[in-house]
Amino acid sequence: MNKEDKEDIIETLDFDNDTSLEDDTVEMLDFEADKKVSNEIDEMLDFIDLTDQKKESEKQNKEELDDLLKSVNDDKQNKVEITASEKKLDEYVPSIKDFNIKNAKTRKIVKKVMLYVIIVMLIGFEFFINKTGDVLNDLIVYASDNDPIRIVQNDKYGYIDYTGDKIVNPKYSYAEEFVSGYAIVRDASNLPLIIDKGGKVAVNTGTYFSLYRADTDIIASKVTDDGLKYGILNSSLKEKTKFNYDLISYQDGCYSFVNGNTVGLINLDGKEIFTYKLTDSDDKVIDVKTSSVNGNYTKYAVVTVNKTSQIVNLDDGTSVYSPTLNEIVPEENNVFYEVINDDARRYIYVENNEVILEVESYNSLIMPSIEAGVLRAINSNYEYEYISTKTKEQLSDNITEDNSFYGDDIFMYYTYNSRRRKNDIALVKNGEVYKTIEADFEIEKEFHNGFAIVKFSDGKYGYLNEDGNLLNDVHYDEAGQFDSYGEAIAKTSSGYGVINKDNKTIIDFENEEIKMASSLVKQKTASNRNNVFYAVKKDSLFVLYKDNGKKVDNLHYTDIVFDDVYPVVKVATDAKDVLLTTEDLNEIPLTSFNNEYEAHDNYIIVKNEYYNYNGKLIYVDNNKES
Incomplete structure (x- = not known):
């Protein structure tokens, strides 16, 4: 059986939720299955005596199971999907530990392929695992952490799943990408609604007058007894605020609002943190300009209301700089300046709700x-x-x-x-100053991800950690900076290699060149059974290596480029150019190594073709040029 044939028989399972498995008895599900297959399954289950611990002969059971496998594999029409309610999975491989089978009345809780697993639980034949191992290994059920993929046909939006099957036929006048399991769409009348990942309506048209995305939240408006009012929904579509605001806007990591003659700020937890009372004649406008920060630090912003500006903490609403009619301009990392006149500025640095420095x-x-x-x-x-x-x-x-x-x-x-x-x-x-080093070296490069690069008197390089100690005694010909994953490419007289922050050599120093996946990709794929962290060049050709420093395979490539965000590698050989998805080295064809592509969490676009990470072509967008 070739790979394409296996893909044809892959089926997925769908439990609406997990609570049905909590009771001793589980209600029977109607899968509208093929009658012939269902009858054969019933006969097989009726054959099993659950109270009798004696096994029938291995030969007889093997024959019955062979017949069952054949009948199920021949029936490819029905498809069921699993919705994972708690643990998110990249892929779900059926396991007997996932089920709590207590009596024969539960025998129709699952359909077809999962009956293999039930029978394994009931009979426990080792030969069954051997016989069906390949089938079960190929039975990959993509769980609900794979968001539907947005498509466009004839100016209408719809969604397909990871395998290319349509979840929602193109019918919406607008549709966004899924965020936290939901998507805002608009129907043919341009009315907003929200759907879930199964394509079912989670919020009907007419519930809200308007819906706007604000990061993972949604700003919504609806008609109340007091007229049209705005509120905020969280990622689970629960109310983060009450619907009693005349207007809500999302600006630079916080919400601003207008409510009658009051304007103010709402933090990301949905709490009002700052208010400003206006008169009837004042403009009901509040402007927020945030200082961007490097790292997870408190943000401060210039808040301007009624022509006066002040500096406000966006977490708790504390005003740390008195209101002024002068313009205040935010810089990076909570530095601001107040424009005194055309030739003068007053610089301000804020930290921990205190003005640390104020100078003209x-x-x-x-x-x-x-x-x-x-x-x-x-x-x-x-x-x-x-x-x-x-x-x-x-x-x-x-x-x-x-x-x-x-x-x-x-x-x-x-x-x-x-x-x-x-x-x-x-x-x-x-x-x-927390340490002074009496060093016999110079600083070559500043600290980055825990290490600085130093230069010795012999012109070679080493690594200095934050404690002021050298990582090792090696003098490298070249030393690259450590990434946030804790690894660096360096070179000795013997060639290039990779070391980590614990001074462990991951790739030996004997290579012509090394390319490395980004820290983000490493973090995403570190737990994968297969991953590609390094491309090592020796004898003018690249070979791919895993995180443990072992070869992925023995294939050789003339060139390679890692994607900065997704587990995708563009590779070239003398025969072809392809994209490799690094989980299982599935190939996506390229007409040229210079082909551009667009990677997403669960699909990749090459020209007008959509591929999943299994390398399967799942959709062709005829609105784009091929």
Whole structure:
């Protein structure tokens, strides 16, 4: 049986929920199955004596099971799908532990293929596993974590599933991609509704007047006794706020609202955190401009109402800077400046609901790393100053742009040691020096993902950790920065290799070149039974390697490009160019290595063709050029 034939017989199962399995007896489900198959199944189950622990002869049971397998495999018309209610799975392989079979009355709870599993539970024949192993291995049931795929036909939107079967025929005038299991769509009359991943209506037309996506939430409006009012729905379609607002908008990670003569802010938990009372004649407008932050830090924003601006905490609504008629402009990492006049600015840095620094004498102020806690300013003499957020004073008068290094969470600078007549290296975090290193090396690159790159007197390189210690004693010819997964590509005189943050060699140092998957892709696929982390070049050809440093296979490629976000690898050989999905190395054809593609969580678009991660063509968009 070839791969295509196997795909034809793959069937999926659908339980509306898991609660039906909690009772001792389970109601019979009507699957509208083929009568012949159902009769054969009934006869097979009736044959089994559940109270008798004695087994019939292996030969007789094997013959019965062979007949059952044949009858089920011959019937390919019916399809049932599983909806996973709790644990999300990339794929679901039937297992006997998933069932609680207590008596024969439950024998029709599942259809066809899952009866194999029930029989295994009841009989326990090892030969059954051997006989049906291939079938069960190919029986992949895609659970509900695979979102439906949006398609367009004749300017109407619909959805297909991961296998290409239609969930919803193209009939909507608008449809969004699924978010948290739901999608906002509009019917032929342009009225909004919400559907679930099974294509069923979760929120009917007429329930809400308008529906707008706000990240995973939804801003909705509906007619109430007080007229048209707005509210917020969470990702489960539950009310996050009451519907008593005249207007709600989503701006830069928070919600602003208008309610009568009151305007204000709602945080991401749905709580009103800031209000401002206006008069009848005032414009009912609130504007929010957020300072973007690097990392998981509290955000602050400039909130402007009635021509006055102030700086507000977007978590709790605390106003940390008094209202002013002057314009306030947000910079990165909670740095702001107030425009005093055409030639003057007042710079402000905010942290922990406190104005840490407020000064008019600077031409510039930036905060490269909140965790490092060192502000860099350019004063009126156009000289750099490095200010500690802890002491609010300069760290040192001798720090310059050339002898300092901003990392993602640590600041370093050279400080002269007169005793040694050499430079020491000061490490700074949270605005204070926590360690000074009497080093015999120089800083080559700043800290990134826990390590800085240093340069030895012999011109070679090493890695310095945040404790101020070298990762190892090796002097590398080349040293790449560590990724957030904790791995780096380096080179010795013998060639390129890969090491991790624990100083373990993953790929030996004997290669011409190494390419590596992104940290994001590594994190997504680390638990997969197969993954592709590295492309190792030796003898002018690339070979793919897993996370454990073992070869994926013995195939060789002339070129390879990793996708930055999804587990997809573009590879080239002398014979062909393809996309590989790294879970099972399924191929998606390319006419050229230069072909562009568009990857998503559960499908990939090449030109106008949609493929799933099994490499199966599931849809062709005739509205696009091929």
